[in-house]
Amino acid sequence: MLPLAVGVMNMRHADRLDLERFLDRLLSRSILTDAEQEAILDLPAHLAEIKANRDFVGLRETVDHASLVVDGMIGRFDQNRNGLRQITAIHLPGDMANLHSVVQPQATSALQALSITTILRVPHAAIRTATAEFPAIAEALWRDCMVDAAVLSQWIINVGRRDAQSRIAHLLCEIATRLRAPTVSGSFTFRFGVTQFQVADAAGLTSVHVNRVLRGLREQGLVDVRKTEVRVLDWAGLVAVGEFNKNYLQTEILPEERLRILSPA
Amino acid sequence: MLPLAVGVMNMRHADRLDLERFLDRLLSRSILTDAEQEAILDLPAHLAEIKANRDFVGLRETVDHASLVVDGMIGRFDQNRNGLRQITAIHLPGDMANLHSVVQPQATSALQALSITTILRVPHAAIRTATAEFPAIAEALWRDCMVDAAVLSQWIINVGRRDAQSRIAHLLCEIATRLRAPTVSGSFTFRFGVTQFQVADAAGLTSVHVNRVLRGLREQGLVDVRKTEVRVLDWAGLVAVGEFNKNYLQTEILPEERLRILSPA
DNA sequence: CGTGACGTTGAAGAAGGTCAACCAATGTGG
DNA sequence: CCACATTGGTTGACCTTCTTCAACGTCACG
Numbered sequence: 001m002l003p004l005a006v007g008v009m010n011m012r013h014a015d016r017l018d019l020e021r022f023l024d025r026l027l028s029r030s031i032l033t034d035a036e037q038e039a040i041l042d043l044p045a046h047l048a049e050i051k052a053n054r055d056f057v058g059l060r061e062t063v064d065h066a067s068l069v070v071d072g073m074i075g076r077f078d079q080n081r082n083g084l085r086q087i088t089a090i091h092l093p094g095d096m097a098n099l100h101s102v103v104q105p106q107a108t109s110a111l112q113a114l115s116i117t118t119i120l121r122v123p124h125a126a127i128r129t130a131t132a133e134f135p136a137i138a139e140a141l142w143r144d145c146m147v148d149a150a151v152l153s154q155w156i157i158n159v160g161r162r163d164a165q166s167r168i169a170h171l172l173c174e175i176a177t178r179l180r181a182p183t184v185s186g187s188f189t190f191r192f193g194v195t196q197f198q199v200a201d202a203a204g205l206t207s208v209h210v211n212r213v214l215r216g217l218r219e220q221g222l223v224d225v226r227k228t229e230v231r232v233l234d235w236a237g238l239v240a241v242g243e244f245n246k247n248y249l250q251t252e253i254l255p256e257e258r259l260r261i262l263s264p265a
Numbered sequence: 266m267l268p269l270a271v272g273v274m275n276m277r278h279a280d281r282l283d284l285e286r287f288l289d290r291l292l293s294r295s296i297l298t299d300a301e302q303e304a305i306l307d308l309p310a311h312l313a314e315i316k317a318n319r320d321f322v323g324l325r326e327t328v329d330h331a332s333l334v335v336d337g338m339i340g341r342f343d344q345n346r347n348g349l350r351q352i353t354a355i356h357l358p359g360d361m362a363n364l365h366s367v368v369q370p371q372a373t374s375a376l377q378a379l380s381i382t383t384i385l386r387v388p389h390a391a392i393r394t395a396t397a398e399f400p401a402i403a404e405a406l407w408r409d410c411m412v413d414a415a416v417l418s419q420w421i422i423n424v425g426r427r428d429a430q431s432r433i434a435h436l437l438c439e440i441a442t443r444l445r446a447p448t449v450s451g452s453f454t455f456r457f458g459v460t461q462f463q464v465a466d467a468a469g470l471t472s473v474h475v476n477r478v479l480r481g482l483r484e485q486g487l488v489d490v491r492k493t494e495v496r497v498l499d500w501a502g503l504v505a506v507g508e509f510n511k512n513y514l515q516t517e518i519l520p521e522e523r524l525r526i527l528s529p530a
Numbered sequence: 531c532g533t534g535a536c537g538t539t540g541a542a543g544a545a546g547g548t549c550a551a552c553c554a555a556t557g558t559g560g
Numbered sequence: 561c562c563a564c565a566t567t568g569g570t571t572g573a574c575c576t577t578c579t580t581c582a583a584c585g586t587c588a589c590g
Binding site: 060166 | 341343344345346349354367368369370373374389393396397400403404407410411412413414417418419420421424425431468469508512513515524526527528
């Protein structure tokens, strides 16, 4: 029996670590008391593994849990009548991929793993119980959804008003920043695991053109995008080409700027 | 003193009517008790008139009130380094243009009136008081923000994966539907007041191309877009060209599908 | 009756898409 | 361990869509 018990212990420990990452994200913008933080870490959850290119939430499906990304990447997909696909959002480890489903359980777009991905499913029921007891948690979750919305809105200007090179550079800058990669002025590397097809779906381009643009970026000494990793060669240059300004990601909110408005601490 | 008193009465009455429109919007998706509804109708507010093309919320500005559109149209603007502008969202009468500012007061994009517009400013402080007393109000507001986010995500597939004709047709269908214009199968008309420049900024095109596409739509007998109004000639045709499916707008939620999850009624 | 904002049109060019072929890496079954 | 299939990447030739630039038209308003 011992090995099983240890296994369960490890499992619970791992869940808590992943929830901690989500909690950190909330705490970077909102203020929560110790009891509230504990309530989030105590959320029940179970791990699941999703194979690449598999929808795990279908269009118009009604879900009863939110999905915390643990490892890998998830895309939100829509498509037009010709079957042309468009990724409208990308979710990275630590993100709750469909937090909005807590108040709006019917999905308006599909969720698909971009590469093999592990998620932690958190039941809506548990989240609702926590928010009912602690309204400040609802506020923190609402605010988190609003950060996602700000990212959506940048995505619109990206596909609407930037050329292919800028667009892809911006996308790479955003992912590097959200992954908290060490964006030093020189060169650094982060894991990627996304095909050129998927980049095309995110940028609203064809994979053929993505291929050519990536070559261009490589030849200019800005980035080298490989199948498994991205090697940034000139961060400052990439930021300039992508017109990237990380302000909208709201990752660097000072402690005194964090908010708690709907109920006193 | 009488005329003044009547004036004030009318003023208060008018405010309440406008808040009622906002409340109707909330009630179409959320369940609120009589007391909660009353709390929303009692929100303090004051009218303001905005001239066309005037920013009334600047980028990175911190606001202390939300803006309910009473009449006219408001656009959310972003722009790239070359000054190319992109409208990322349009707000119509009955919409709270920056409801998200309640939990996130620093604006990540600017708000500008598209034509002469009157708004009702509702102080954050009052909204916060109402949500603190009634958490279900917070839930309804959060859900409303999520509908806006679903619209943003459709906007991405619009600019990312549709050609100019589809894109503009989709935009017109969305506005007609959100205005609750009588979208009968035949022809009907709705007020517009948006220049071709602004349509171009919304669609991620140039105004020259918008002009040509509008001519094409007119010649196909689908719509006639004038300066002051849009005359839809063949709604079904326009919907087909724009690949428009109003599901994402969530305007037709049945009473039994409306939600109230974070606190009991 | 001018002036400015908006709409309209044409000609030329650039950005990106389409089609098609081929290559490289990985995985799989015999 | 090899033959083959599959997936993703690379490249070229050609074509379409949209942009750019520039001019001119038209309507409303002071």
